Amino acid sequence: MSDSGIDDVADRLRAWSAGRPLRRWNTRCVDIAEDPFVVALVRVGGEGRPAAIAYGKASSTPSVCSTPDSREPRAVAEMVETFGSALLTEFPAEEDLNSWPQLLLPDRSHLDLLHQMAFAYSFAKWPLADMGRLNTVGRLFNALFLQWQNPIQNTVLLASDALQSLYIFPASLARHGHLAFLLEWLVDHGNRVARRQAATRAEQRSVSTSLDGAFENQEIGDRLKRYEQSQRTHAPTATALKRVLEKEVLDRWQLARAAHQSIRLDDRPPNYGLRTLRSFSQRSWSRLWVLPRQKELSGERVYWRGTETDMSAVSAAEEMMTIELATQLRQEALAHGDVDIALSLVRRGKAVQGTVIASHSDAESLTVEYDNTDEIDFRQGTTYRPFGTAELQVKLVGADPSVRVAWFTVEKGTASFEIGEDIILIEYNPDFFVMNKIRNMSQQSTTALGQLLRAPLSRSGEAAAAGDE
Amino acid sequence: MKPVGEMTPLDELRVFRESSLPICVVKAPPGSGKTQLLVNDVPNWVKQESPVLVTALTNEQVDQICKRLSERNLGLQIVRFTSSGYQLRKPPPNGVHICRNKNEFPAHYDVMVATVSKLALSNAPRTFQVMFVDEAWQIAFKELLPLTRYAHRIVMIGDAGQIPPVRTVPHLRWDTAPFRPGEAMPVPAERLPELRGSTKTVKLKECRRLPYDSVELVQKFYPELPISAVALPGERFLNVANSTGSDPLDQAFMSLSEASTALITIPTDAGLGLNTDTRLATTIAHAAERLLRQTARINDGHEKDPRRGGRPLEPRDIGISATHRAMNATIRAALPQELLASGLEVDTPERWQGRERPVMLIAHPLSGIEHPGAFDLETGRLCVMSSRHETALLIFSRDHVPSTLGSLMPSATQSPGLPDDIGKGHHIHQEFWKFHSDRDRVFALSE
Numbered sequence: 020m021s022d023s024g025i026d027d028v029a030d031r032l033r034a035w036s037a038g039r040p041l042r043r044w045n046t047r048c049v050d051i052a053e054d055p056f057v058v059a060l061v062r063v064g065g066e067g068r069p070a071a072i073a074y075g076k077a078s079s080t081p082s083v084c085s086t087p088d089s090r091e092p093r094a095v096a097e098m099v100e101t102f103g104s105a106l107l108t109e110f111p112a113e114e115d116l117n118s119w120p121q122l123l124l125p126d127r128s129h130l131d132l133l134h135q136m137a138f139a140y141s142f143a144k145w146p147l148a149d150m151g152r153l154n155t156v157g158r159l160f161n162a163l164f165l166q167w168q169n170p171i172q173n174t175v176l177l178a179s180d181a182l183q184s185l186y187i188f189p190a191s192l193a194r195h196g197h198l199a200f201l202l203e204w205l206v207d208h209g210n211r212v213a214r215r216q217a218a219t220r221a222e223q224r225s226v227s228t229s230l231d232g233a234f235e236n237q238e239i240g241d242r243l244k245r246y247e248q249s250q251r252t253h254a255p256t257a258t259a260l261k262r263v264l265e266k267e268v269l270d271r272w273q274l275a276r277a278a279h280q281s282i283r284l285d286d287r288p289p290n291y292g293l294r295t296l297r298s299f300s301q302r303s304w305s306r307l308w309v310l311p312r313q314k315e316l317s318g319e320r321v322y323w324r325g326t327e328t329d330m331s332a333v334s335a336a337e338e339m340m341t342i343e344l345a346t347q348l349r350q351e352a353l354a355h356g357d358v359d360i361a362l363s364l365v366r367r368g369k370a371v372q373g374t375v376i377a378s379h380s381d382a383e384s385l386t387v388e389y390d391n392t393d394e395i396d397f398r399q400g401t402t403y404r405p406f407g408t409a410e411l412q413v414k415l416v417g418a419d420p421s422v423r424v425a426w427f428t429v430e431k432g433t434a435s436f437e438i439g440e441d442i443i444l445i446e447y448n449p450d451f452f453v454m455n456k457i458r459n460m461s462q463q464s465t466t467a468l469g470q471l472l473r474a475p476l477s478r479s480g481e482a483a484a485a486g487d488e
Numbered sequence: 489m490k491p492v493g494e495m496t497p498l499d500e501l502r503v504f505r506e507s508s509l510p511i512c513v514v515k516a517p518p519g520s521g522k523t524q525l526l527v528n529d530v531p532n533w534v535k536q537e538s539p540v541l542v543t544a545l546t547n548e549q550v551d552q553i554c555k556r557l558s559e560r561n562l563g564l565q566i567v568r569f570t571s572s573g574y575q576l577r578k579p580p581p582n583g584v585h586i587c588r589n590k591n592e593f594p595a596h597y598d599v600m601v602a603t604v605s606k607l608a609l610s611n612a613p614r615t616f617q618v619m620f621v622d623e624a625w626q627i628a629f630k631e632l633l634p635l636t637r638y639a640h641r642i643v644m645i646g647d648a649g650q651i652p653p654v655r656t657v658p659h660l661r662w663d664t665a666p667f668r669p670g671e672a673m674p675v676p677a678e679r680l681p682e683l684r685g686s687t688k689t690v691k692l693k694e695c696r697r698l699p700y701d702s703v704e705l706v707q708k709f710y711p712e713l714p715i716s717a718v719a720l721p722g723e724r725f726l727n728v729a730n731s732t733g734s735d736p737l738d739q740a741f742m743s744l745s746e747a748s749t750a751l752i753t754i755p756t757d758a759g760l761g762l763n764t765d766t767r768l769a770t771t772i773a774h775a776a777e778r779l780l781r782q783t784a785r786i787n788d789g790h791e792k793d794p795r796r797g798g799r800p801l802e803p804r805d806i807g808i809s810a811t812h813r814a815m816n817a818t819i820r821a822a823l824p825q826e827l828l829a830s831g832l833e834v835d836t837p838e839r840w841q842g843r844e845r846p847v848m849l850i851a852h853p854l855s856g857i858e859h860p861g862a863f864d865l866e867t868g869r870l871c872v873m874s875s876r877h878e879t880a881l882l883i884f885s886r887d888h889v890p891s892t893l894g895s896l897m898p899s900a901t902q903s904p905g906l907p908d909d910i911g912k913g914h915h916i917h918q919e920f921w922k923f924h925s926d927r928d929r930v931f932a933l934s935e
Contacts, residue, residue, distance in 0.1 A: 168661065332667035332676075336630035339669040342657045368814060400573075420821060456608045460634040466615060468510050469636035471686060472667070 026366070035189035038211030040204050042186060046290035046357040049181045050173040050297060051282045052121035054078045056109045058102075059125055059271035060132050060228045061264055063239055067135040068095045069228070071264035072102045073272035077123065077279045081272050087246055087260035092146040096153055099136060103156025110159060112312035114305055119173065119297070122163055125198050125275040126179040128227035130167060137161035138326045155312075161326050162308040171345035172300040173293075178278035185285060190218070198274050199226050205281055226271055238263045290360075292352030299348060303341070332472050337457050344453040354406075354445050361406050361443050365391055371403065371425060371444040378436040383429035385413055385436060387444070390423065402430060403444035412447060500690040501529045501643070511687040513624075513674045514645040517715045518706065518875035519697020519844065522645050526620050527556045529643075533618055534564060534598045541616040541639055542601045545626050547574055549842060553622060554584045554601050567593060569602035569610070608634035618643060621673065623842055628653035629676060630669035644674040649709040650841055651868035663903035697844050697878055699724040699748035708919045709871040723787075724748065726847065726880040727798065730782040737775060740931040741782065744880045751852075751924040753887035753932045764814045765856045765886070771933065772849050772884050773822035776806055776832065779847070786846050786879050804831025807845035809873045811837060811853045819851075837872040848877040852885035854917060860896060865913035870920065883924075887932060890925070893918050 034041045054076050060069040071085035084101055086094040110120050124130055140150075140157030147153055167175040179198045182188075188195060188204055189211070195201065199221035208217045225231040230239065239260065246256040307324065315321045322334075329335035354360045354370070364370035373389035397418040404412055411432035418425040427444070436442065464473060495503070497514070504512045516522045526542065533540045542557075544550050547570070554568050558581035566584045570576075580586050587593050590613045600616070604627055619639035621627065625646035631653075632642075655670040662668045667676050677687045695703050696718045703717035725748065728741040740750040754771055780801060787798035806827075810816050816834045823832065833845075850873040857864050874881060898914045924930050 168658075170657075328661055328663075328665040330666060332629075332669075333633055335662050335665045335667055336633050336669040339630055339657065339659070339662065346657055420817065421825060452605075452609060456634055459608060459611070459637070460630075462637060464636045466636055466638070467640040468619075468642055471510055471683070472633065472636055 040186035290356035292356035516692035756888035810851035
């Protein structure tokens with residue numbers, strides 16, 4: 020087990036001892052919108068498409084649509100198109116720096132089903148006569164799925180993940196994906212035993228996109244057989260099926276909304292790093308959805324990202340570099356906004372904690388006696404920023420572990436440290452290196468080698484213009 | 489000896505040079521003279537008028553290439569293209585011009601040498617006929633793409649058994665992509681049918697660095713690349729003069745006059761699961777100190793009569809490696825500072841790649857790990873750590889490793905179409921330990 024894994028076990032044991040979930044960090048590290056668009060999905064059996072969808076703003080009554088038999092492609096496509104139209108309105112091809120659209124899903128299974136719907140509809144040529152709108156909806160699903168993979172984004176939020184970011188729950192990690200289980204732990208039922216019993220009861224019911232097996236057999240199985248035998252014409256059976264499915268999907272929608280309310284009621288100040296990350300999130304969303312959609316609407320040829328993987332060498336490399344950069348930026352931004360997070364980086368050797376023992380503004384140097392409890396393996400040339408500052412950068416010149424002293428030079432900004440001042444220096448990796456690399460990679464290459472590695476392979480097909488697939 | 493009629497690696501590179509193929513992949517085991525092959529072949533391309541580009545991952549590797557090209561004394565005009573912040577440790581070798589931006593480039597030059605990162609971040613001053621990449625398996629494929637602006641052809645030289653490029657983010661999305669951005673740079677050229685026809689593969693087979701019996705051990709990491717040793721049996725060994733065999737560590741030292749590797753275990757107790765194993769760190773530091781104190785002598789194969797004992801072992805002859813930075817820091821703290829000041833080095837396997845020492849002491853990467861996962865079973869680190877020595881290798885570990893491996897049933901979690909690296913790693917780790925236990929080269933230290 021890694022040191023961070025041990026920290027996690029210790030945290031959960033502390034929560035167990037307290038008999039309730041404990042707050043993770045001093046600040047709120049989840050950027051939740053005031054009124055996100057909440058979506059819940061339900062599927063039947065092993066179908067890769069939904070049988071019922073609930074959607075709408077957290078502040079309003081949700082819309083619900085369903086189909087009695089999700090094995091019937093046309094009915095499902097029509098339902099998805101109706102839902103997709105509302106989603107397209109919520110995620111327009113416009114950039115708005117003051118507000119941002121946010122999709123709130125109950126848990127990971129909903130995201131997976133969204134991805135399966137992207138597979139099904141992004142480039143499909145059937146089952147509707149006019150697939151134009153459904154293709155657009157499919158690509159929006161895919162853009163949302165891809166955006167979620169970027170650690171810096173705030174466009175797609177999973178309620179169960181958000182709660183785990185805010186609290187340490189006294190339970191095994193395998194149970195952390197169950198939204199109702201997490202929410203019951205947060206309700207003040209009394210002592211640990213009472214909270215645990217309530218959470219365990221809540222856990223008995225399925226809240227993922229799949230229905231509980233026994234429930235599905237009892238409420239859906241026979242009805243569905245009868246409906247099929249009637250050549251899908253028996254209206255009372257269809258109504259009964261839809262009633263069951265719509266109740267189930269509404270339950271899941273309500274859970275996601277309850278999670279939203281719980282997060283909004285959290286009285287911790289938001290981590291100010293979130294503001295920095297918000298602009299990166301918007302940039303990423305623009306690249307994935309807003310700009311391609313604008314181009315498409317103006318009749319230009321568009322490169323839509325693949326639903327399975329990135330077939331082009333350049334787009335795969337660009338995306339991986341972008342996510343690497345985002346991971347790093349997120350860690351740095353949040354650490355500068357919360358001393359607890361900064362101290363967790365100290366424990367992982369990604370930050371230096373100590374006392375200033377010499378500082379010369381003329382020579383622009385800084386000497387720190389460090390007190391990291393674990394041995395730290397300093398690398399000469401590493402750049403750091405003092406906790407909470409964005410303008411000052413110092414570079415490690417050397418360190419002497421025998422006396423636990425490290426020397427730095429000021430690389431950017433003006434240093435004004437006092438002798439005896441406590442200091443935390445957080446590793447800093449400038450983002451312009453990666454940005455330049457991505458820009459240079461995206462340039463057209465005229466060399467034979469460049470053309471060989473950039474040529475689409477025979478299996479390629481994702482990069483076609485809209486409607487080509 | 490090379491069979492009559494068999495082409496040397498340089499001959500094979502000549503065939504590539506005279507062909508129109510755009511890609512050449514040179515696969516080599518550790519210590520087989522990869523960089524020397526590069527240094528020998530570059531001048532052959534310079535004769536063809538337009539300059540040659542040479543690149544590698546780190547500044548140290550690039551400086552080393554400049555030095556070795558300069559030492560060949562062929563009158564080559566070499567440009568070392570570097571960032572403004574990089575401080576060279578020594579004055580540049582003869583014929584090497586340091587250029588920090590494009591305006592400083594001379595009107596004529598034969599070879600430009602720069603790190604991958606420098607080239608990726610800069611704009612091309614010109615296009616080159618060919619780009620050599622040293623230690624190409626250390627570099628991710630995504631890093632190659634910004635470099636394709638520079639050259640029409642590429643020669644990628646490296647060691648396929650070493651540490652794969654670090655992936656810091658989940659890579660599942662690209663597991664089924666034709667060009668996986670996180671895999672080693674040369675891999676797509678070998679894997680993709682579309683590129684295979686444009687690629688020439690050259691294999692180096694002779695290992696110059698390792699003692700004869702160590703090649704047999706290291707061969708386990710290269711099931712598809714037969715390796716032969718240049719060293720003869722019994723040619724290189726460590727002679728610990730004051731050994732009496734009084735304790736297991738002493739017995740391990742004594743065994744190094746007959747074989748080049750020994751595995752030393754300490755009992756498994758509390759402390760499992762931590763990145764820093766203080767007791768193992770102290771044992772390694774103590775062993776290094778004791779080797780020097782017991783006036784160990786190295787026979788590196790140059791002594792005509794091996795029984796005469798070779799030259800004395802010095803701190804700068806010893807290298808120490810552990811996989812975690814914190815563990816290395818703990819080993820350093822446990823060593824007498826004068827040994828570190830005299831050149832004994834402690835570092836991660838990543839930093840030891842491409843380097844060598846007469847004697848290496850290593851912490852086994854699975855030591856202290858109760859439930860090895862995919863990362864732990866990856867064999868690149870152990871391969872690097874086990875192939876840096878010219879004379880002797882001492883491996884230190886907690887004694888639970890064989891039983892941990894024996895009771896482990898690795899799961900094949902790779903995406904469809906990908907090789908079972910976890911299963912392969914599990915097998916190689918078991919073979920590595922068995923190699924030592926079969927030959928009575930495991931020495932158990934008590935409390």
